[in-house]
Amino acid sequence: MGYFATGTVRDNRIEHCPVESIKVVAKKERGYYDYRFEKLSETFVVRWNDNSVVTVASTCHTISLLSNVSRYSKKISSKIKIPQPNMVTAYNKHMGGVDLCDNLISTYRIKIRGKKWWWPIFTNFIDVALVNSWKIWKFVNRDDKKSLLAFRREVTNYLLRTPVKIEKNSSTGHASQFALQCENLIDSSGHYLSKIIDGKRRRCRYCHTHSRYMCQTCQIALHIKCFKDFHNI
Structure with a gap:
């Protein structure tokens, strides 16, 4: 071959x-x-x-x-x-390239579980791609001592801050209400909204009622509906 x-x-x-x-x-x-x-x-x-x-x-x-x-x-x-x-x-x-790759993957393996049979294969593809990308990064930037964990964090933060366009296509149906709300979770300045890690509710800075979400950039509690309005003030 x-x-x-x-x-x-x-x-x-x-x-x-x-x-x-x-x-x-x-x-x-x-x-x-x-x-x-x-x-x-x-x-x-x-x-x-x-x-x-x-x-x-x-x-x-x-x-x-x-x-x-x-x-x-x-x-x-x-x-x-x-x-x-x-x-x-x-x-x-x-020898040892495959063993080394498996060792690096197991260190920070994606542990989100799914009910579909193909889910572990899909997450393994992502882990392999991240490890290989990190290896290429180290080869190109030999003076940079960035660890695999730091590299994965940087990739994750970039993906979270990149706006995602949701295309409305009649052949695939209408976008869900949650998907439409997600368009407002990331603004042009890099602010993004996610659930509070400890799970405790805090008062929204905009409407002053309890919320389980917070702006990770500002470190303040906000609702999904309040996120865009607050950052337009």
Whole structure:
């Protein structure tokens, strides 16, 4: 498909590749390897005996050049040098990208639950996009030490302050009353309205009755209907 890849594979994933079996390779000395090359798909497979038998497949690396790696030998109670195919060296050098991404996602994962089966997949797409965007940001702005949490907060604040146009289309029906009210929740100066975090009601600065909403920029309580009128004073 035009993509290059290198990774470990299980024994039952290489189909009829005539590479020596795991049992045979395991009885060989440490550092022993056997390999095959499939011309049609240009796939290289190597089976290498280390602490255990490892099978690596690649569409961009081969076994050469061999490198020597240090391993501890119980027989002589000291470290020895054993040959390592280039495919295994490249895999060890670049592995861990997916694991690192999963680790970063789990740190600040979106925890809003939904009843739809596709909701976890959708929120995971957002988390992956944020982590990848943060990585690109760090690469472009190497002097900026902005953390992932700070980056997510900045993206969230930007989205909250960006006005959203609600298009009224006869084919999709009329916009709900709540959606129409949301047009007034964000004004041109960046003020936005949201629910009070502690849930306690406060007196609206405009009509002086209790409200569960407040302007996060002004830090004052306001109703949805009072938000626009107050900021036009």
